[in-house]
Amino acid sequence: MNEKKVKIVKRDTPGALDLAKKTVFLDFIKGLSITLRYNLSRSITIRYPDEEKWIPYPRFRGAHTLNRDEEGRELCVACELCVKACPTNCITVVPMEDDTGKGIADRVAKVWEVDLARCFFCGYCEDACPTTAVRLGRDYELACFELDKARKTKEELLKPQSVPEDFEGGIIVQAKLQRTKSGIKVKPNLWKKKEKK
Amino acid sequence: MVDTAFIVEVIIIWIKVVVVALVLFSMPLALTWIERKVAGHIQVRLGPFRVGPHGILQAFADMVKMLFKEDVIPDRADRLLFKIAPLLMMVPVFAIFVAIPFGDKVTLPFTDRELTLYISDMNVGIIYVLAVSGLAVYGVIFGGWASNSKYALLGGLRSSAQMISYEVVMTFAAVGVVMLANSLSLVDIVRSQSGGFWHWNILYLPVGPVWFFIFFIAGLAELNRIPFDLPEDEGTLAAGYHVEYSGMRFAFFMLGEYVAMVSISALAVVLFFGGWDDPLGPFAFGIPPILWFVAKVMVFIYIFMWIRFTLPRYRYDQLMTIGWKVLIPISMANVLVTGFMRI
Numbered sequence: 001m002n003e004k005k006v007k008i009v010k011r012d013t014p015g016a017l018d019l020a021k022k023t024v025f026l027d028f029i030k031g032l033s034i035t036l037r038y039n040l041s042r043s044i045t046i047r048y049p050d051e052e053k054w055i056p057y058p059r060f061r062g063a064h065t066l067n068r069d070e071e072g073r074e075l076c077v078a079c080e081l082c083v084k085a086c087p088t089n090c091i092t093v094v095p096m097e098d099d100t101g102k103g104i105a106d107r108v109a110k111v112w113e114v115d116l117a118r119c120f121f122c123g124y125c126e127d128a129c130p131t132t133a134v135r136l137g138r139d140y141e142l143a144c145f146e147l148d149k150a151r152k153t154k155e156e157l158l159k160p161q162s163v164p165e166d167f168e169g170g171i172i173v174q175a176k177l178q179r180t181k182s183g184i185k186v187k188p189n190l191w192k193k194k195e196k197k
Numbered sequence: 198m199v200d201t202a203f204i205v206e207v208i209i210i211w212i213k214v215v216v217v218a219l220v221l222f223s224m225p226l227a228l229t230w231i232e233r234k235v236a237g238h239i240q241v242r243l244g245p246f247r248v249g250p251h252g253i254l255q256a257f258a259d260m261v262k263m264l265f266k267e268d269v270i271p272d273r274a275d276r277l278l279f280k281i282a283p284l285l286m287m288v289p290v291f292a293i294f295v296a297i298p299f300g301d302k303v304t305l306p307f308t309d310r311e312l313t314l315y316i317s318d319m320n321v322g323i324i325y326v327l328a329v330s331g332l333a334v335y336g337v338i339f340g341g342w343a344s345n346s347k348y349a350l351l352g353g354l355r356s357s358a359q360m361i362s363y364e365v366v367m368t369f370a371a372v373g374v375v376m377l378a379n380s381l382s383l384v385d386i387v388r389s390q391s392g393g394f395w396h397w398n399i400l401y402l403p404v405g406p407v408w409f410f411i412f413f414i415a416g417l418a419e420l421n422r423i424p425f426d427l428p429e430d431e432g433t434l435a436a437g438y439h440v441e442y443s444g445m446r447f448a449f450f451m452l453g454e455y456v457a458m459v460s461i462s463a464l465a466v467v468l469f470f471g472g473w474d475d476p477l478g479p480f481a482f483g484i485p486p487i488l489w490f491v492a493k494v495m496v497f498i499y500i501f502m503w504i505r506f507t508l509p510r511y512r513y514d515q516l517m518t519i520g521w522k523v524l525i526p527i528s529m530a531n532v533l534v535t536g537f538m539r540i
């Protein structure tokens with residue numbers, strides 16, 4: 001049997017230096033100077049609904065939009081690829097024939113609906129689309145009081161986006177809180193940039 | 198016997214009492230707002246911002262909320278004690294201000310009456326202040342006891358132990374100041390420090406700063422503020438002694454705590470920082486002394502808030518160790534040194 005060696009761990013006795021540090025409250029002074037520095041520094045709060053709003057980068061995946069080409073024709077050809085690609089099954093597309101030139105081909109969507117309450121913004125629909133008709137835009141204020149309002153129809157999706165496609169984004173801009181009949185909106189003023197470090 | 202001079206005197210005292218009480222009652226409104234702003238900015242936030250410009254009306258909104266809240270009294274609480282506990286906490290901290298001098302005599306404009314900027318100049322002012330401030334702990338203990346809740350009771354008990362330990366230390370610090378000023382009257386203590394900041398007790402080297410630190414630490418403990426806020430330690434006691442209180446009664450406790458903070462700040466200024474004395478002494482350029490007093494008190498209030506959002510809370514045994522094993526021996530040694538210096 002080998003004897004168990006007991007190792008005696010000696011606790012460091014506080015040296016004279018530690019004691020001196022304690023008597024002049026060095027640690028406290030360090031801590032206090034840090035908090036004082038923060039107290040005087042600028043806050044990083046975004047005053048979101050009232051005065052400022054974050055505009056996301058173009059890569060941001062927010063609510064869907066349906067695009068048109070330069071001549072204003074609907075790009076969607078109702079191929080239903082997005083429906084197939086969608087993991088949550090939240091897109092409904094019903095095709096119809098149309099040769100009035102509303103769309104880029106003679107097939108357009110009669111119904112194009114997405115249920116944002118089920119969508120998890122993966123962006124597969126946008127990848128699947130052969131004509132880049134469906135895109136995930138930059139709107140992120142999607143809360144609503146009734147569940148039906150979360151279903152976006154084709155008419156709503158075809159409207160131009162609140163932030164234009166070529167806007168750079170990734171910045172905080174001035175904004176205004178607006179209460180209207182249809183709900184509360186935060187309207188950004190895209191050209192009034194707010195600096196924040 | 199009752200002549201006009203006497204009546205005028207009584208009226209003046211009444212006016213002074215009412216003014217001081219009103220100022221003190223409205224103080225917590227401002228202080229809660231300032232405290233939340235300081236907290237916000239230290240944590241790189243903005244603090245309250247939505248009620249009024251920069252959230253300045255937040256305190257009023259809170260007050261309205263408190264007024265409309267249900268006043269819950271727990272089932273098996275001791276109803277009488279439960280109801281009077283907040284008042285027991287509040288009254289002593291207001292009573293402290295009877296003795297605190299805010300300024301020296303001023304001559305009223307258009308009359309040649311002299312007005313003293315303190316309610317009374319007791320010749321034992323400092324003893325009165327210490328005695329009365331010790332009473333405030335009854336509110337805490339009764340609140341804890343009457344709630345019939347473990348957490349509240351533990352909070353109350355902690356508070357009483359804390360008060361006993363630190364009252365001793367606080368008294369020692371006061372003894373030091375009394376030795377330096379040769380007087381128990383707060384007005385005389387301030388007068389003995391007049392003539393610029395180099396006459397202040399804090400700069401009476403080497404004992405002044407030590408007395409101040411002793412006083413300051415004891416003051417923090419008496420105020421139940423971080424780092425010594427064990428009676429209301431959220432981590433272990435939910436909210437401590439006021440865990441069962443709601444609505445206006447809770448607000449009274451808060452009011453009491455804020456006014457106590459003002460009183461300890463005022464006391465620190467009076468005892469160590471020359472009260473209303475102009476720091477520039479002979480080179481003063483005519484800022485009214487009362488403003489100096491207010492400014493110094495504000496600095497102290499800021500320091501209390503600053504410390505609150507910097508330091509973590511001490512453990513209970515550490516609190517007791519600091520009190521009995523560190524501060525009291527230092528105080529005793531300091532009494533000796535001060536005594537030798539005053540020979």
Ligand code: SF4
Pocket residue numbers: 085086087088089090091114118119120121122123124125126
């Ligand atoms: S983003 Fe994903 S979940 Fe949402 S509709 Fe497109 S494919 Fe479906």
Ligand code: SF4
Pocket residue numbers: 075076077078079080081082083093128129130131132133134
């Ligand atoms: S949005 Fe694109 S993928 Fe979906 S149906 Fe229209 S064209 Fe096809």
